[in-house]
Amino acid sequence: xxxxxxxxxxxxxxxxxxxxxxxxxxxxxxxxxxxxxxxxxxxxxxxxxxxx
Numbered sequence: 001x002x003x004x005x006x007x008x009x010x011x012x013x014x015x016x017x018x019x020x021x022x023x024x025x026x027x028x029x030x031x032x033x034x035x036x037x038x039x040x041x042x043x044x045x046x047x048x049x050x051x052x
Contacts, residue, residue, distance in 0.1 A: 010036050 011032035017024045027035070034041050042052045 015029045045052050
């Protein structure tokens with residue numbers, strides 16, 4: 001998944017849809033941000049006591 005070839009921008013579309021109150025299927029903004037950022041995902045998993 002990417003937006004204009006950049007995976008780090010995939011949260012923009014759900015953010016726009018949520019801001020405009022347009023229903024959509026798929027992951028929300030928080031999930032897209034977390035899963036597109038390995039460092040943030042690792043910190044989140046570690047804080048939950050999960051091995052990475």
